[in-house]
Amino acid sequence: xxxxxxxxxxxxxxxxxxxxxxxxxxxxxxxxxxxxxxxxxxxxxxxxxxxxxxxxxxxxxxxxxxxxxxxxxxxxxxxxxxxxxxxxxxxxxxxxxxxxxxxxxxxxxxxxxxxxxxxxxxxxxxxxxxxxxxxxxxxxxxxxxxxxxxxxxxxxxxxxxxxxxxxxxxxxxxxxxxxxxxxxxxxxxxxxxxxxxxxxxxxxxxxxxxxxxxxxxxxxxxxxxxxxxxxxxxxxxxxxxxxxxxxxxxxxxxxxxxxxxxxxxxxxxxxxxxxxxxxxxxxxxxxxxxxxxxxxxxxxxxxxxxxxxxxxxxxxxxxxxxxxxxxxxxxxxxxxxxxxxxxxxxxxxxxxxxxxxxxxxxx
Amino acid sequence: xxxxxxxxxxxxxxxxxxxxxxxxxxxxxxxxxxxxxxxxxxxxxxxxxxxxxxxxxxxxxxxxxxxxxxxxxxxxxxxxxxxxxxxxxxxxxxxxxxxxxxxxxxxxxxxxxxxxxxxxxxxxxxxx
Numbered sequence: 001x002x003x004x005x006x007x008x009x010x011x012x013x014x015x016x017x018x019x020x021x022x023x024x025x026x027x028x029x030x031x032x033x034x035x036x037x038x039x040x041x042x043x044x045x046x047x048x049x050x051x052x053x054x055x056x057x058x059x060x061x062x063x064x065x066x067x068x069x070x071x072x073x074x075x076x077x078x079x080x081x082x083x084x085x086x087x088x089x090x091x092x093x094x095x096x097x098x099x100x101x102x103x104x105x106x107x108x109x110x111x112x113x114x115x116x117x118x119x120x121x122x123x124x125x126x127x128x129x130x131x132x133x134x135x136x137x138x139x140x141x142x143x144x145x146x147x148x149x150x151x152x153x154x155x156x157x158x159x160x161x162x163x164x165x166x167x168x169x170x171x172x173x174x175x176x177x178x179x180x181x182x183x184x185x186x187x188x189x190x191x192x193x194x195x196x197x198x199x200x201x202x203x204x205x206x207x208x209x210x211x212x213x214x215x216x217x218x219x220x221x222x223x224x225x226x227x228x229x230x231x232x233x234x235x236x237x238x239x240x241x242x243x244x245x246x247x248x249x250x251x252x253x254x255x256x257x258x259x260x261x262x263x264x265x266x267x268x269x270x271x272x273x274x275x276x277x278x279x280x281x282x283x284x285x286x287x288x289x290x291x292x293x294x295x296x297x298x299x300x301x302x303x304x305x306x307x308x309x310x311x312x313x314x315x316x317x318x319x320x321x322x323x324x325x326x327x328x329x330x331x332x333x334x335x336x337x338x339x340x341x342x343x344x345x346x347x348x349x350x351x352x353x354x355x356x357x358x359x360x361x362x363x
Numbered sequence: 364x365x366x367x368x369x370x371x372x373x374x375x376x377x378x379x380x381x382x383x384x385x386x387x388x389x390x391x392x393x394x395x396x397x398x399x400x401x402x403x404x405x406x407x408x409x410x411x412x413x414x415x416x417x418x419x420x421x422x423x424x425x426x427x428x429x430x431x432x433x434x435x436x437x438x439x440x441x442x443x444x445x446x447x448x449x450x451x452x453x454x455x456x457x458x459x460x461x462x463x464x465x466x467x468x469x470x471x472x473x474x475x476x477x478x479x480x481x482x483x484x485x486x487x488x489x490x491x
Contacts, residue, residue, distance in 0.1 A: 017398075017399075017401075028401075028428065029401055032401075032402055032456075033401050033402050033426075033427050033428065034402045034427060227401065227427060227428050230428075231427060291405065292405055292407075292425075293404060293405050293425040293430065295430065313427055313428070314404040314405070314425075314427050316427070321404075321405075342423070
């Protein structure tokens with residue numbers, strides 16, 4: 001039995017093609033996935049991401065707990081509302097999950113974790129809080145009483161559309177720089193996203209989600225499925241958990257070194273393993289020069305040994321196939337490499353792992 | 364609800380087959396198949412002159428989300444491929460029955476009659 005978000009009936013009413021996404025019955029597209037992609041780059045689209053799991057931390061030890069729990073350093077969070085992207089590692093330095101941490105007060109933080117990993121994440125966090133004897137309560141907000149829905153409204157016109165539909169959040173949210181959040185009663189408005197565009201991720205009481213979704217639709221916001229969400233995040237060079245990294249992959253080999261605060265004396269789970277192992281692979285982009293489509297798990301043949309594509313698809317913005325890949329050290333941006341697609345070696349060029357943001361190609 | 368023209372025959376693997384007056388058959392993918400795949404961005408077709416047994420992989424269609432094999436619905440030799448579908452894969456989404464993929468000379472034309480009719484294929488598509 002697949003789990004459903006509170007917007008399931010709304011998706012079906014819009015004629016969505018529904019798929020099993022990690023045990024959730026989710027819309028992959030409502031019509032043309034490519035049109036949904038362009039709507040976000042050029043105007044405004046919305047995604048139901050209520051399968052993702054908000055987790056509230058409350059207690060005197062929130063900071064020391066998070067300081068040990070994740071590889072990024074919550075000491076960077078000095079202003080209320082600021083958000084931090086971080087990886088939660090196991091002792092071997094593998095990624096248990098990637099998550100966003102919102103700093104509200106010194107005794108209250110909100111995390112958002114991935115749908116498919118939420119149960120193991122919560123168990124891990126509960127176990128670590130007990131082991132470290134931390135004063136922190138950990139409460140998931142996805143299921144049961146008090147649950148929240150999440151609607152991501154993304155694109156250059158996203159802010160204006162949100163204010164049109166939710167005028168009560170305008171004052172609190174219009175000044176938000178990227179990667180901040182503001183609370184307005186039961187609404188949590190975050191200037192975060194997974195598309196490379198401006199916009200908000202809105203957490204709200206689940207019972208109000210369908211009315212807000214329908215109002216956004218009436219205001220001209222395009223409903224977008226998880227298919228467009230994947231090509232948008234791929235163009236933006238954002239990692240997808242389970243594809244670009246998992247418990248067997250170091251964040252240093254997954255392009256996440258910028259989220260790992262190694263230098264100071266702070267200890268965190270996995271730090272010792274990262275120190276010993278160091279970086280062993282590079283995480284870079286590929287653009288296919290021949291005709292075809294790059295896909296995850298395809299082999300990349302380079303002058304420095306073989307690598308592997310972790311995510312690949314067709315880029316609607318570039319009109320070419322692009323990929324994120326784990327490549328041997330020594331490969332450089334600009335190199336020409338070959339990708340094994342069904343037994344044929346096709347030419348590709350190595351790029352920075354970011355292809356399009358803010359409506360434009362950046363490659 | 365997908366479109367299943369009654370003048371065509373179908374394979375359970377979602378190809379349509381049209382008998383031509385010159386003894387060849389024209390093959391494409393069904394409307395149900397293009398709809399399930401979503402926006403097509405790449406089409407790879409066989410070499411003219413190549414022979415394929417029935418149910419062998421003969422072509423590839425890739426959408427933004429996935430790659431799918433196209434199978435030879437019957438045994439035969441490829442006589443022509445539709446370069447327009449390669450140049451504009453989205454034409455298959457626009458009309459899967461106009462944007463054919465390839466033509467074959469069947470080893471045995473009677474094999475076509477053994478394929479599914481529209482009603483039988485509709486049942487396959489509905490169950491998918």
